[in-house]
Amino acid sequence: MPSITTPTTLTKKALAILLATLTLLSAAPSADEKHISVFSPVAIYTLPVLDRGGHEYIGLLELLEPLGRVSSQSDGRRWKLRYNAIDAEFVAGKTRARIRGRDFDFMAPFLIENSRGLVPLSSLTGFLPRFLGSPVNFRESARRLFIGDVGIQISFQLDASNPPRLALNFSAPVNPAISTEPGRLRMVFKRDPVVSPGSQSISFDNKVITHASYSENNGDAELDVAANQSLMASFSNDRKTIMISTIMVPATPSGVGTGPQNPAQAPPAANMASSNVNVNVNAHRILAVVDPAHGGDERGAALTDTLAEKNVTLGFARLLRHELEIRGFAVALLRDGDSSLTLDQRAAAANVARAGIYISLHAVSQGSGARVYTALLPVEGTSEGIFHAWNAAQAPALPVSRIVSAAIVAEMQKRAFPVRASSASLRPLNNVFMPAVAVELAPGADGVADLISANYQQRAASAIADAVVSVRDRLGVQP
Amino acid sequence: MIPRHLLIGVAALLVLVVAMGIYLRHMRREAGELESPAADALPVAPPASGPTETVTLYVADDAAGMLRARSAQIPLPGGRQQRAEELLRALLRIYQQPGAAHPLAPAADIRSIYLVAPGAAVIDLNAAFADQHRSGILSEQLTVNSLVETLAVNVPGIQRVNILVEGKARDTLAGHADLSETFDVTTVEQAGSQ
Secondary structure, eight states: OOOOOOHHHHHHHHHHHHHHHHHHHHHSOOTTOOEEEEEOSSOEEEEEOEEETTEEEEEHHHHHGGGSOEEEEEETTEEEEEETTEEEEEETTOSEEEETTEEEEOSSOOEEETTEEEEEGGGHHHHHHHHHSSOEEEETTTTEEEESSOOBOEEEEEEOSSSOEEEEEESSOOOOEEEEETTEEEEEESSSOBOOOSSSEEEOSOSSEEEEEEEEETTEEEEEEEESSOEEEEEETTTTEEEEEEOOOOSSOOOSSSSOOOGGGOOOOOEETTTTEEOOOOTTSOEEEEEEOOBTTBOOOBSSSSOBHHHHHHHHHHHHHHHHHTTTOEEEESOSSSOOOOHHHHHHHHHHTTOSEEEEEEEOSSSSSEEEEEEOOOSOOOOBTTBOOGGGTTGGGHHHHHHHHHHHHHHHHHTTOOEEEEEEOBTTGGGOSSOEEEEEEOOBTTBGGGGGOHHHHHHHHHHHHHHHHHTGGGOOOOO | OOOHHHHHHHHHHHHHHHHHHHHHHHHHHHHHHHHHHHTOOSOOOOOSSSOEEEEEEEEEETTTTEEEEEEEEEEOOSSHHHHHHHHHHHHHHHHTSTTOSSOOOTTOOEEEEEEEETTEEEEEEOHHHHHTSOOSHHHHHHHHHHHHHHHHHHSTTOOEEEEEETTBOOSBSSSSBBOSSOEEHHHHHHHHTO
16 A cells, blocks of 8 residues: 655654754764863863753862862762862752851752762852862853962063064963964964963064964963964973974975976975974975984983984984985985974974975884884864864874885885884874884894994885885875 | 888889880880881782772783783772772782883882773873883883773773873873873774784
8 A cells, every 4th residue: 555645744754854863963972062171280181061951060079089089979869079178068959058067059050960960160269269278260251270370371572583483482381282374373272271461462563473362262272373474383491482483485495316406396395493404305206204213402212321312313314314315215304413303393394394204213222123103193183174183183194104114014024124013102103294104223133232233224224215115106295 | 121012112113114115015016017018119009808800901011012911800999090090000010020021110100090081081100100111112102002901991981091290291201102192092902903
């Protein structure tokens, strides 16, 4: 019997589809989940914020747990909490609670969900000092809670020389997520208790770097610097200073190799005033960026009492440069002396140069042979449109990185190197967008002496170079 | 002739002196027993009594360059956070034994573990753990993987792990393994199975 579709069944179907869609939408994780950032001298953490009855709530136990000894007990509608030696009692659905023997009135009712006590965010400033014994500063619109004197101050210092540089000086080390787009550099402070510089907008008397703006939202602070040229940032002063400078694009690339010149196709070069990193490449050859790890004050592992990792990596890098150049690659060493570079500077130099491959070199005194690493990506930060989060910029290139790693392992095995591929949370592997590997050279049969043996390093460098040649077709410049 | 009451008084005093001596000796012995654990640089042992549980520890082996799953019977307290702390301390004791396949400093310890949000854990290491850790990609990464995997497999629901040192964020464990980011448990497990 044929089914008959009446207007009533159509309405029911439409309602069912609408309900299913709404259910799916509500079940999907929100890309911009509400959370609160808590900054205190003992811990910095974020907690999810829940919307209940038109108010924002937070789990009280979760809020206090990182700050001291806390325990809770649920008895029907009553919920008791003990923080250090302070007792408090709450009743579900009631706005009045008893904290430290005194009554306190919340702005919205206390809630219990799955034995979790939830308190309204709007009352944090009022009741938290009763537990903590000290005042708190809660910026409710931005959901940023400061406990104690933990705020990090910012000051701006513009060097108007040509090209101009802007120094952002912080009262304590910071670690923002930095992203760039033409004419704008954006710093998002998720774990740093950075506070407003006093004004939301700061203008500079400069034609290139024009102004900066500060904002706070959903637990984060954001600082944007605007310019009419592309900008890059580098850290110094133990991460207390962020130096912002323009990216220099040379009129003609200085050829590393001997191929024909084509300025129109030349990738831009990085010129970091603070680090003397210069990456100039020939447009017709694939650029390999070779990064001798560590350098300057940062010595790396102590391979012997007198031999530092930074010295072995530099010698090894020079050999690898030679091996790659004779195989037709343009090569840039990120340091060709005992200079100090931050991990961000290394990644920025490789990215700005639009290298075809990035190879980081390390050395270690334990084990034997070599290990080849690709990036172990962390939980990815916020990506916006075509811009990947800085901490996971490597994600699109990771499959090719693994192919390069496998090729290096195969070539080293041909030369009787004990070798194995693995993943490591090793910066700046996750910050570069081209295929990237790290090679850690370990001693051979003659022990640590092998690490400074030209013959041993030559064999390893030759194996890496042959491997890179074997995957040359996969090393296009990434978008 | 010495008066009788004087003899009784002296005898009573002698008995009192002997009794005080015995009591003093007893008190000194008790004080000695209390002081000895504080002088020990090794982490505090888990409660010796109470029910033990079978847990899986992911133990690093430097020579093999991998983690090995090992079952262990350890006493665990009731609280989820305390269980996590005791679990990792049991792991540390393996690394602190003479001839360990992945040696850690005797003073290395877990200060605390915070289960701060659904699915998120923060491991707070003491300074000795990081400052005295051997420098090298393999060694440092194995330590991180061992902590993360042991925690995740025995404390259900943990999906993300952060590692602090003395309550503060630190760039690397000992110059290589990045501690500034959040570790995704699934990614670490996949890396461990390579």
